[in-house]
Amino acid sequence: MPELAHQAEDGPFEHVRECPACAALLNRQRTLASGLRRLAADWRCVEAPARVESKLTAAFLGQAGLTVLRPATRWWVPVATWATAAAAVVALAMFLARDRHVVPAHRSTSSRVELAAVEPPADLETLGDSSDADNDFIPMPNAARIEPNEDLNLVRVEVPRSAMIALGYAVSEDRASEPVEAEVVLGADGLARAVRFFD
Amino acid sequence: MLTRTTLTVAGLLVLAVAASAQNPGPGRGRGRFGPAAGNAAAPGGARFLGAEAGMPGRVVKNAPYSADMVTESTQTLADGNHIRQSSTAKVYRDTEGRTRREQSLNALGGLAPTSNLPQVVFINDPVAGFNYALNPQNRTATKSAWARPGRGGQAPGSNQSMTRLRQQSVDRSAANAGRWGRGAAARQNIKSESLGRQTIEGVPADGTRTTMTIAAGQMGNEQPIQIVTERWYSPDLQTAVLSKRTDPRMGETVTRLANISRAEPPNSLFEPPADYKVAEAGNRTGRPAAPPAQH
Numbered sequence: 001m002p003e004l005a006h007q008a009e010d011g012p013f014e015h016v017r018e019c020p021a022c023a024a025l026l027n028r029q030r031t032l033a034s035g036l037r038r039l040a041a042d043w044r045c046v047e048a049p050a051r052v053e054s055k056l057t058a059a060f061l062g063q064a065g066l067t068v069l070r071p072a073t074r075w076w077v078p079v080a081t082w083a084t085a086a087a088a089v090v091a092l093a094m095f096l097a098r099d100r101h102v103v104p105a106h107r108s109t110s111s112r113v114e115l116a117a118v119e120p121p122a123d124l125e126t127l128g129d130s131s132d133a134d135n136d137f138i139p140m141p142n143a144a145r146i147e148p149n150e151d152l153n154l155v156r157v158e159v160p161r162s163a164m165i166a167l168g169y170a171v172s173e174d175r176a177s178e179p180v181e182a183e184v185v186l187g188a189d190g191l192a193r194a195v196r197f198f199d
Numbered sequence: 200m201l202t203r204t205t206l207t208v209a210g211l212l213v214l215a216v217a218a219s220a221q222n223p224g225p226g227r228g229r230g231r232f233g234p235a236a237g238n239a240a241a242p243g244g245a246r247f248l249g250a251e252a253g254m255p256g257r258v259v260k261n262a263p264y265s266a267d268m269v270t271e272s273t274q275t276l277a278d279g280n281h282i283r284q285s286s287t288a289k290v291y292r293d294t295e296g297r298t299r300r301e302q303s304l305n306a307l308g309g310l311a312p313t314s315n316l317p318q319v320v321f322i323n324d325p326v327a328g329f330n331y332a333l334n335p336q337n338r339t340a341t342k343s344a345w346a347r348p349g350r351g352g353q354a355p356g357s358n359q360s361m362t363r364l365r366q367q368s369v370d371r372s373a374a375n376a377g378r379w380g381r382g383a384a385a386r387q388n389i390k391s392e393s394l395g396r397q398t399i400e401g402v403p404a405d406g407t408r409t410t411m412t413i414a415a416g417q418m419g420n421e422q423p424i425q426i427v428t429e430r431w432y433s434p435d436l437q438t439a440v441l442s443k444r445t446d447p448r449m450g451e452t453v454t455r456l457a458n459i460s461r462a463e464p465p466n467s468l469f470e471p472p473a474d475y476k477v478a479e480a481g482n483r484t485g486r487p488a489a490p491p492a493q494h
Contacts, residue, residue, distance in 0.1 A: 136487035137364050140308040142274055142282075142449040146364065149256030153321045153332070155304060156248040163245075163310045168491035181248065184307050185364060188256070189270040189454045190286035190300075192308030194364060197488040 137194035151188040245311030252321040252330035258296040265291045266456040274450030297469040340471040343480040404431035
Protein backbone atom coordinates (compact mmCIF):
# COMPACT_ATOMS: atom_id res chain seq x y z
CA MET A 1 0.00 0.00 0.00
CA PRO A 2 2.48 2.66 -1.16
CA GLU A 3 -0.13 5.34 -1.33
CA LEU A 4 -1.12 4.84 2.23
CA ALA A 5 2.54 4.67 3.34
CA HIS A 6 3.26 7.93 1.58
CA GLN A 7 0.29 9.61 3.17
CA ALA A 8 1.23 8.33 6.59
CA GLU A 9 4.34 10.47 6.69
CA ASP A 10 2.22 13.59 6.30
CA GLY A 11 -0.50 12.60 8.61
CA PRO A 12 -2.38 9.49 7.86
CA PHE A 13 -5.45 10.35 9.77
CA GLU A 14 -6.21 13.39 7.53
CA HIS A 15 -6.31 11.19 4.43
CA VAL A 16 -8.22 8.50 6.16
CA ARG A 17 -10.87 10.95 7.12
CA GLU A 18 -11.23 11.96 3.45
CA CYS A 19 -10.88 8.48 1.85
CA PRO A 20 -13.54 5.93 2.85
CA ALA A 21 -11.67 3.05 1.13
CA CYS A 22 -8.48 3.67 3.07
CA ALA A 23 -10.45 4.14 6.25
CA ALA A 24 -12.00 0.73 5.71
CA LEU A 25 -8.56 -0.82 5.00
CA LEU A 26 -7.04 0.79 8.08
CA ASN A 27 -9.92 -0.34 10.20
CA ARG A 28 -9.52 -3.93 8.92
CA GLN A 29 -5.75 -3.83 9.58
CA ARG A 30 -6.32 -2.62 13.14
CA THR A 31 -8.88 -5.38 13.74
CA LEU A 32 -6.48 -8.00 12.35
CA ALA A 33 -3.55 -6.70 14.42
CA SER A 34 -5.68 -6.64 17.54
CA GLY A 35 -6.82 -10.22 16.90
CA LEU A 36 -3.22 -11.41 16.35
CA ARG A 37 -2.07 -9.72 19.55
CA ARG A 38 -4.90 -11.35 21.46
CA LEU A 39 -4.07 -14.74 19.95
CA ALA A 40 -0.42 -14.32 20.85
CA ALA A 41 -1.38 -13.47 24.40
CA ASP A 42 -3.66 -16.48 24.66
CA TRP A 43 -1.03 -18.89 23.25
CA ARG A 44 1.88 -17.49 25.19
CA CYS A 45 2.09 -20.65 27.28
CA VAL A 46 1.96 -22.91 24.25
CA GLU A 47 5.21 -23.02 22.36
CA ALA A 48 7.18 -25.63 20.47
CA PRO A 49 9.70 -27.76 22.42
CA ALA A 50 13.27 -26.56 22.36
CA ARG A 51 14.43 -29.47 20.25
CA VAL A 52 11.81 -28.67 17.56
CA GLU A 53 12.88 -25.07 17.53
CA SER A 54 16.54 -26.04 17.29
CA LYS A 55 15.83 -28.45 14.42
CA LEU A 56 13.76 -25.86 12.57
CA THR A 57 16.50 -23.30 13.07
CA ALA A 58 19.13 -25.73 11.84
CA ALA A 59 17.02 -26.60 8.78
CA PHE A 60 16.47 -22.95 8.02
CA LEU A 61 20.16 -22.15 8.33
CA GLY A 62 20.99 -25.14 6.16
CA GLN A 63 18.59 -24.10 3.41
CA ALA A 64 19.86 -20.53 3.61
CA GLY A 65 23.45 -21.77 3.15
CA LEU A 66 24.56 -20.56 6.54
CA THR A 67 26.88 -22.48 8.89
CA VAL A 68 25.29 -24.33 11.78
CA LEU A 69 27.30 -23.86 14.94
CA ARG A 70 27.41 -27.11 17.01
CA PRO A 71 27.96 -26.91 20.74
CA ALA A 72 31.35 -28.11 21.94
CA THR A 73 31.41 -31.84 22.87
CA ARG A 74 31.33 -32.37 26.66
CA TRP A 75 33.41 -35.45 27.47
CA TRP A 76 32.01 -35.93 30.93
CA VAL A 77 28.39 -36.42 29.83
CA PRO A 78 28.67 -40.08 28.65
CA VAL A 79 30.97 -40.90 31.57
CA ALA A 80 28.48 -39.55 34.07
CA THR A 81 25.61 -41.32 32.31
CA TRP A 82 27.32 -44.71 32.40
CA ALA A 83 28.43 -44.24 36.01
CA THR A 84 24.86 -43.43 37.02
CA ALA A 85 23.54 -46.48 35.16
CA ALA A 86 26.08 -48.78 36.81
CA ALA A 87 25.26 -47.39 40.24
CA ALA A 88 21.55 -47.92 39.61
CA VAL A 89 22.10 -51.55 38.56
CA VAL A 90 24.28 -52.27 41.61
CA ALA A 91 21.77 -50.62 43.96
CA LEU A 92 18.89 -52.61 42.47
CA ALA A 93 20.81 -55.88 42.71
CA MET A 94 21.71 -55.20 46.36
CA PHE A 95 18.10 -54.34 47.14
CA LEU A 96 16.79 -57.55 45.59
CA ALA A 97 19.49 -59.69 47.20
CA ARG A 98 18.82 -58.20 50.62
CA ASP A 99 15.12 -59.05 50.31
CA ARG A 100 15.66 -62.80 49.72
CA HIS A 101 15.43 -64.25 53.25
CA VAL A 102 12.80 -65.76 55.49
CA VAL A 103 10.25 -63.25 56.73
CA PRO A 104 8.57 -64.39 59.95
CA ALA A 105 4.88 -63.75 60.20
CA HIS A 106 5.22 -61.11 62.88
CA ARG A 107 7.30 -58.89 60.68
CA SER A 108 5.65 -56.34 58.49
CA THR A 109 4.90 -57.66 55.03
CA SER A 110 2.66 -54.87 53.90
CA SER A 111 4.63 -54.35 50.73
CA ARG A 112 4.00 -57.92 49.58
CA VAL A 113 0.96 -59.91 48.61
CA GLU A 114 0.45 -62.67 51.14
CA LEU A 115 -0.60 -66.03 49.78
CA ALA A 116 -2.01 -67.26 53.04
CA ALA A 117 -1.29 -67.35 56.72
CA VAL A 118 -2.69 -70.03 58.99
CA GLU A 119 -2.39 -69.55 62.69
CA PRO A 120 -1.38 -72.62 64.66
CA PRO A 121 -3.96 -73.99 67.06
CA ALA A 122 -4.00 -72.27 70.41
CA ASP A 123 -3.01 -75.39 72.31
CA LEU A 124 0.00 -76.04 70.11
CA GLU A 125 2.54 -73.90 71.83
CA THR A 126 5.98 -73.31 70.44
CA LEU A 127 8.21 -75.96 71.93
CA GLY A 128 11.30 -73.87 71.69
CA ASP A 129 11.94 -70.92 73.89
CA SER A 130 11.65 -67.94 71.61
CA SER A 131 14.56 -66.34 73.40
CA ASP A 132 16.69 -69.38 72.65
CA ALA A 133 17.83 -69.08 69.07
CA ASP A 134 19.33 -72.56 69.17
CA ASN A 135 16.05 -74.37 69.53
CA ASP A 136 13.23 -72.92 67.51
CA PHE A 137 11.40 -76.15 66.79
CA ILE A 138 7.71 -75.79 66.08
CA PRO A 139 5.37 -78.71 66.76
CA MET A 140 3.77 -80.17 63.67
CA PRO A 141 0.02 -79.60 63.43
CA ASN A 142 -1.88 -82.47 65.02
CA ALA A 143 1.29 -84.25 66.10
CA ALA A 144 1.27 -86.27 69.27
CA ARG A 145 3.27 -84.91 72.15
CA ILE A 146 6.79 -86.17 72.76
CA GLU A 147 7.04 -88.74 75.50
CA PRO A 148 9.78 -88.43 78.15
CA ASN A 149 11.68 -91.51 76.96
CA GLU A 150 10.83 -91.30 73.29
CA ASP A 151 13.47 -91.94 70.64
CA LEU A 152 13.97 -88.88 68.45
CA ASN A 153 15.82 -88.61 65.16
CA LEU A 154 16.48 -85.76 62.83
CA VAL A 155 16.08 -85.41 59.07
CA ARG A 156 17.24 -82.46 56.99
CA VAL A 157 15.30 -81.65 53.86
CA GLU A 158 14.85 -78.81 51.46
CA VAL A 159 11.16 -78.02 50.99
CA PRO A 160 9.25 -75.36 49.11
CA ARG A 161 8.77 -72.25 51.20
CA SER A 162 5.01 -72.75 50.87
CA ALA A 163 5.37 -75.64 53.37
CA MET A 164 5.92 -72.99 56.06
CA ILE A 165 2.35 -71.74 55.67
CA ALA A 166 0.88 -74.71 57.57
CA LEU A 167 3.17 -73.88 60.49
CA GLY A 168 1.87 -70.33 60.77
CA TYR A 169 4.47 -68.45 58.78
CA ALA A 170 3.45 -65.81 56.29
CA VAL A 171 4.88 -66.55 52.87
CA SER A 172 4.65 -64.12 50.01
CA GLU A 173 3.19 -65.41 46.79
CA ASP A 174 6.24 -64.65 44.71
CA ARG A 175 8.50 -66.68 47.02
CA ALA A 176 6.20 -69.65 47.65
CA SER A 177 8.15 -71.98 45.36
CA GLU A 178 11.59 -71.05 46.65
CA PRO A 179 13.42 -73.81 48.55
CA VAL A 180 14.04 -73.47 52.26
CA GLU A 181 16.03 -75.81 54.48
CA ALA A 182 14.21 -77.55 57.30
CA GLU A 183 15.10 -79.89 60.15
CA VAL A 184 12.35 -82.35 60.97
CA VAL A 185 12.26 -84.27 64.25
CA LEU A 186 10.86 -87.79 63.91
CA GLY A 187 9.28 -89.50 66.87
CA ALA A 188 9.58 -93.14 67.84
CA ASP A 189 6.70 -93.96 65.51
CA GLY A 190 8.50 -92.34 62.57
CA LEU A 191 6.01 -89.50 62.26
CA ALA A 192 7.15 -85.90 62.18
CA ARG A 193 6.87 -84.24 65.58
CA ALA A 194 8.45 -80.83 65.10
CA VAL A 195 10.24 -78.75 62.53
CA ARG A 196 12.42 -75.71 62.29
CA PHE A 197 13.40 -73.70 59.24
CA PHE A 198 16.70 -72.07 58.43
CA ASP A 199 17.47 -68.84 56.66
CA MET B 200 23.04 -40.26 21.86
CA LEU B 201 20.83 -39.65 24.85
CA THR B 202 18.14 -42.01 23.54
CA ARG B 203 20.65 -44.76 22.90
CA THR B 204 22.08 -44.39 26.43
CA THR B 205 18.61 -44.51 27.96
CA LEU B 206 17.78 -47.71 26.10
CA THR B 207 21.06 -49.28 27.20
CA VAL B 208 20.42 -48.41 30.85
CA ALA B 209 16.88 -49.76 30.67
CA GLY B 210 18.18 -52.99 29.15
CA LEU B 211 20.76 -53.41 31.90
CA LEU B 212 18.10 -52.89 34.55
CA VAL B 213 15.81 -55.49 32.95
CA LEU B 214 18.69 -57.98 32.80
CA ALA B 215 19.57 -57.34 36.46
CA VAL B 216 15.98 -57.88 37.59
CA ALA B 217 15.64 -61.07 35.53
CA ALA B 218 18.90 -62.48 36.87
CA SER B 219 17.99 -61.71 40.45
CA ALA B 220 14.56 -63.32 40.11
CA GLN B 221 16.02 -66.72 39.24
CA ASN B 222 15.63 -69.40 41.93
CA PRO B 223 18.74 -71.20 43.15
CA GLY B 224 19.37 -74.21 40.99
CA PRO B 225 19.64 -77.76 42.16
CA GLY B 226 22.60 -78.37 44.37
CA ARG B 227 22.79 -74.87 45.66
CA GLY B 228 21.21 -75.71 48.99
CA ARG B 229 23.03 -74.79 52.18
CA GLY B 230 22.96 -78.22 53.80
CA ARG B 231 26.26 -79.32 55.17
CA PHE B 232 25.76 -82.67 53.48
CA GLY B 233 26.27 -80.88 50.19
CA PRO B 234 24.68 -81.51 46.82
CA ALA B 235 25.95 -85.08 46.62
CA ALA B 236 23.84 -86.09 49.61
CA GLY B 237 20.58 -84.89 48.18
CA ASN B 238 18.20 -86.59 45.87
CA ALA B 239 16.65 -84.79 42.91
CA ALA B 240 13.64 -82.83 44.03
CA ALA B 241 10.33 -83.54 42.41
CA PRO B 242 8.62 -80.45 41.01
CA GLY B 243 7.25 -78.63 44.02
CA GLY B 244 8.55 -81.38 46.27
CA ALA B 245 11.32 -81.82 48.80
CA ARG B 246 14.99 -82.72 48.52
CA PHE B 247 16.73 -84.90 51.04
CA LEU B 248 19.81 -83.26 52.53
CA GLY B 249 20.79 -85.63 55.30
CA ALA B 250 19.94 -87.08 58.67
CA GLU B 251 21.28 -87.27 62.17
CA ALA B 252 20.55 -89.95 64.71
CA GLY B 253 19.19 -88.59 67.94
CA MET B 254 19.49 -89.98 71.39
CA PRO B 255 17.46 -93.00 72.45
CA GLY B 256 14.95 -92.42 75.17
CA ARG B 257 16.59 -95.11 77.28
CA VAL B 258 18.99 -97.99 76.78
CA VAL B 259 17.40 -101.44 77.16
CA LYS B 260 19.77 -104.36 77.58
CA ASN B 261 19.14 -108.11 77.44
CA ALA B 262 15.96 -107.83 75.40
CA PRO B 263 16.91 -108.30 71.76
CA TYR B 264 14.30 -108.30 69.04
CA SER B 265 13.51 -107.15 65.53
CA ALA B 266 10.15 -106.17 64.09
CA ASP B 267 8.29 -104.08 61.56
CA MET B 268 6.83 -100.95 63.09
CA VAL B 269 3.73 -99.63 61.34
CA THR B 270 2.12 -96.33 62.26
CA GLU B 271 -1.18 -95.18 60.80
CA SER B 272 -2.70 -91.85 61.60
CA THR B 273 -6.20 -90.76 60.60
CA GLN B 274 -7.75 -87.38 61.12
CA THR B 275 -11.34 -86.50 60.26
CA LEU B 276 -11.98 -82.88 59.42
CA ALA B 277 -15.18 -80.95 60.13
CA ASP B 278 -16.26 -81.21 56.51
CA GLY B 279 -15.96 -84.99 56.54
CA ASN B 280 -12.61 -85.03 54.79
CA HIS B 281 -9.93 -87.41 56.06
CA ILE B 282 -6.19 -87.05 56.38
CA ARG B 283 -4.33 -90.36 56.52
CA GLN B 284 -0.63 -90.73 57.12
CA SER B 285 1.40 -93.86 57.53
CA SER B 286 4.96 -94.70 58.37
CA THR B 287 6.81 -97.98 58.25
CA ALA B 288 10.11 -98.85 59.81
CA LYS B 289 12.17 -101.91 60.51
CA VAL B 290 13.51 -101.84 64.06
CA TYR B 291 16.26 -103.89 65.69
CA ARG B 292 17.74 -104.07 69.18
CA ASP B 293 20.56 -106.29 70.35
CA THR B 294 21.47 -107.62 73.79
CA GLU B 295 23.85 -104.71 74.43
CA GLY B 296 21.10 -102.19 73.89
CA ARG B 297 22.22 -101.03 70.47
CA THR B 298 19.34 -100.11 68.19
CA ARG B 299 18.82 -99.75 64.45
CA ARG B 300 15.84 -98.22 62.69
CA GLU B 301 15.35 -98.40 58.94
CA GLN B 302 12.90 -95.58 58.42
CA SER B 303 10.94 -94.68 55.32
CA LEU B 304 10.34 -90.97 54.91
CA ASN B 305 6.94 -90.40 53.46
CA ALA B 306 5.23 -87.06 53.42
CA LEU B 307 6.97 -85.84 56.60
CA GLY B 308 3.73 -84.69 58.11
CA GLY B 309 2.66 -82.85 54.98
CA LEU B 310 5.92 -80.97 54.54
CA ALA B 311 6.92 -83.03 51.50
CA PRO B 312 3.70 -84.33 49.98
CA THR B 313 4.91 -85.05 46.44
CA SER B 314 8.44 -86.13 47.22
CA ASN B 315 10.23 -89.41 46.81
CA LEU B 316 12.51 -89.24 49.80
CA PRO B 317 14.96 -92.06 50.40
CA GLN B 318 14.97 -94.51 53.26
CA VAL B 319 17.19 -93.55 56.19
CA VAL B 320 18.85 -95.81 58.75
CA PHE B 321 19.45 -94.60 62.29
CA ILE B 322 21.87 -96.50 64.54
CA ASN B 323 22.33 -95.81 68.25
CA ASP B 324 25.38 -97.48 69.71
CA PRO B 325 25.81 -96.80 73.43
CA VAL B 326 28.58 -99.41 73.54
CA ALA B 327 30.90 -97.63 71.12
CA GLY B 328 29.50 -94.23 72.06
CA PHE B 329 28.37 -93.17 68.61
CA ASN B 330 25.21 -92.57 66.62
CA TYR B 331 25.00 -93.00 62.87
CA ALA B 332 22.54 -91.89 60.22
CA LEU B 333 23.00 -93.88 57.03
CA ASN B 334 21.90 -92.84 53.57
CA PRO B 335 21.79 -96.11 51.60
CA GLN B 336 21.07 -94.26 48.38
CA ASN B 337 24.39 -92.44 48.40
CA ARG B 338 26.18 -94.87 50.71
CA THR B 339 27.11 -92.15 53.14
CA ALA B 340 26.88 -91.95 56.92
CA THR B 341 26.80 -89.14 59.43
CA LYS B 342 28.47 -89.91 62.74
CA SER B 343 27.68 -88.11 65.97
CA ALA B 344 28.63 -88.59 69.57
CA TRP B 345 26.32 -90.63 71.72
CA ALA B 346 25.26 -88.95 74.93
CA ARG B 347 23.65 -90.57 77.89
CA PRO B 348 19.90 -90.05 77.87
CA GLY B 349 18.45 -87.95 80.60
CA ARG B 350 17.96 -84.39 81.52
CA GLY B 351 21.56 -83.81 82.46
CA GLY B 352 23.01 -85.30 79.29
CA GLN B 353 25.36 -82.99 77.44
CA ALA B 354 24.68 -83.74 73.81
CA PRO B 355 26.37 -81.82 71.05
CA GLY B 356 24.79 -79.99 68.14
CA SER B 357 21.32 -80.99 67.06
CA ASN B 358 21.12 -83.69 69.72
CA GLN B 359 21.21 -80.97 72.32
CA SER B 360 18.32 -79.22 70.61
CA MET B 361 16.32 -82.44 70.48
CA THR B 362 17.00 -83.14 74.14
CA ARG B 363 15.75 -79.71 75.02
CA LEU B 364 12.77 -80.18 72.72
CA ARG B 365 11.81 -83.38 74.51
CA GLN B 366 12.21 -81.81 77.92
CA GLN B 367 10.16 -78.79 76.95
CA SER B 368 7.39 -81.06 75.72
CA VAL B 369 7.40 -82.89 79.04
CA ASP B 370 7.41 -79.60 80.94
CA ARG B 371 4.53 -78.36 78.81
CA SER B 372 2.52 -81.48 79.59
CA ALA B 373 3.15 -80.99 83.29
CA ALA B 374 2.10 -77.37 82.97
CA ASN B 375 -1.09 -78.42 81.21
CA ALA B 376 -1.81 -80.95 83.95
CA GLY B 377 -1.38 -78.18 86.48
CA ARG B 378 -3.65 -75.95 84.48
CA TRP B 379 -6.35 -78.59 84.48
CA GLY B 380 -6.19 -79.02 88.23
CA ARG B 381 -3.97 -80.22 91.02
CA GLY B 382 -4.14 -83.11 93.41
CA ALA B 383 -7.49 -84.83 93.53
CA ALA B 384 -8.91 -82.63 90.79
CA ALA B 385 -6.11 -83.63 88.42
CA ARG B 386 -6.61 -87.30 89.25
CA GLN B 387 -10.27 -86.94 88.36
CA ASN B 388 -9.22 -85.64 84.92
CA ILE B 389 -6.84 -88.52 84.21
CA LYS B 390 -8.01 -92.07 84.74
CA SER B 391 -6.04 -95.23 84.10
CA GLU B 392 -7.41 -98.75 84.00
CA SER B 393 -5.83 -102.09 83.33
CA LEU B 394 -6.94 -104.05 80.30
CA GLY B 395 -5.31 -107.26 81.49
CA ARG B 396 -2.78 -109.34 79.62
CA GLN B 397 -3.10 -110.45 76.03
CA THR B 398 -0.83 -112.04 73.48
CA ILE B 399 -0.20 -109.58 70.70
CA GLU B 400 1.92 -110.53 67.71
CA GLY B 401 3.10 -113.59 69.58
CA VAL B 402 4.31 -111.85 72.73
CA PRO B 403 2.46 -111.32 76.00
CA ALA B 404 1.54 -107.73 76.64
CA ASP B 405 -0.12 -105.82 79.46
CA GLY B 406 -2.80 -103.36 78.42
CA THR B 407 -3.51 -99.99 79.99
CA ARG B 408 -6.16 -97.50 79.00
CA THR B 409 -5.63 -93.92 80.05
CA THR B 410 -8.46 -91.45 79.65
CA MET B 411 -7.78 -87.78 80.03
CA THR B 412 -10.77 -85.48 80.16
CA ILE B 413 -10.70 -81.80 79.39
CA ALA B 414 -13.70 -80.42 81.24
CA ALA B 415 -16.31 -78.35 79.43
CA GLY B 416 -15.29 -74.71 79.20
CA GLN B 417 -11.67 -75.48 80.05
CA MET B 418 -10.47 -74.31 76.67
CA GLY B 419 -13.69 -72.90 75.25
CA ASN B 420 -15.11 -76.34 74.55
CA GLU B 421 -18.88 -76.78 74.96
CA GLN B 422 -18.65 -80.48 75.83
CA PRO B 423 -15.93 -82.39 77.70
CA ILE B 424 -13.12 -83.68 75.50
CA GLN B 425 -11.82 -87.17 76.12
CA ILE B 426 -8.36 -88.26 74.99
CA VAL B 427 -8.03 -92.02 75.19
CA THR B 428 -4.74 -93.90 74.96
CA GLU B 429 -4.52 -97.67 74.90
CA ARG B 430 -1.07 -99.12 75.32
CA TRP B 431 -0.02 -102.74 75.23
CA TYR B 432 3.40 -103.12 76.79
CA SER B 433 5.55 -106.22 76.50
CA PRO B 434 7.59 -106.86 79.68
CA ASP B 435 9.80 -109.23 77.71
CA LEU B 436 10.68 -106.76 75.00
CA GLN B 437 10.38 -103.74 77.30
CA THR B 438 8.55 -101.81 74.64
CA ALA B 439 4.98 -101.19 73.53
CA VAL B 440 3.81 -103.63 70.87
CA LEU B 441 0.56 -101.79 70.21
CA SER B 442 -0.61 -98.32 71.09
CA LYS B 443 -3.70 -96.46 70.03
CA ARG B 444 -4.37 -92.83 70.80
CA THR B 445 -7.70 -91.18 70.09
CA ASP B 446 -8.03 -87.43 70.42
CA PRO B 447 -11.11 -85.77 68.90
CA ARG B 448 -8.97 -82.75 68.13
CA MET B 449 -6.21 -84.62 66.36
CA GLY B 450 -7.69 -87.92 65.23
CA GLU B 451 -6.52 -91.44 65.82
CA THR B 452 -2.98 -92.80 65.70
CA VAL B 453 -2.20 -96.52 65.86
CA THR B 454 1.35 -97.86 66.16
CA ARG B 455 1.99 -101.57 66.16
CA LEU B 456 4.83 -104.01 65.88
CA ALA B 457 4.49 -106.83 63.37
CA ASN B 458 6.65 -109.80 62.43
CA ILE B 459 8.36 -109.76 65.81
CA SER B 460 11.47 -111.91 66.12
CA ARG B 461 13.35 -112.36 69.36
CA ALA B 462 16.49 -113.65 67.74
CA GLU B 463 19.73 -111.72 68.29
CA PRO B 464 20.27 -109.40 65.31
CA PRO B 465 23.71 -109.62 63.65
CA ASN B 466 26.38 -107.20 64.84
CA SER B 467 26.88 -105.87 61.33
CA LEU B 468 23.53 -104.10 61.53
CA PHE B 469 24.81 -101.74 64.19
CA GLU B 470 27.71 -100.20 62.35
CA PRO B 471 28.07 -98.52 58.96
CA PRO B 472 29.02 -100.86 56.11
CA ALA B 473 32.70 -100.72 55.23
CA ASP B 474 32.13 -99.03 51.87
CA TYR B 475 30.14 -96.14 53.35
CA LYS B 476 31.73 -92.74 53.47
CA VAL B 477 31.45 -91.57 57.06
CA ALA B 478 31.43 -87.87 57.94
CA GLU B 479 31.31 -86.27 61.34
CA ALA B 480 28.20 -84.30 62.16
CA GLY B 481 29.04 -80.64 62.52
CA ASN B 482 27.30 -77.64 63.83
CA ARG B 483 25.00 -75.75 61.56
CA THR B 484 26.00 -72.36 60.32
CA GLY B 485 22.53 -71.06 59.55
CA ARG B 486 20.22 -69.55 62.07
CA PRO B 487 16.72 -70.91 62.60
CA ALA B 488 13.90 -68.74 61.40
CA ALA B 489 12.01 -67.21 64.28
CA PRO B 490 8.77 -69.03 65.05
CA PRO B 491 5.63 -67.26 63.92
CA ALA B 492 4.06 -64.96 66.45
CA GLN B 493 1.49 -66.51 68.78
CA HIS B 494 -1.71 -64.53 69.01
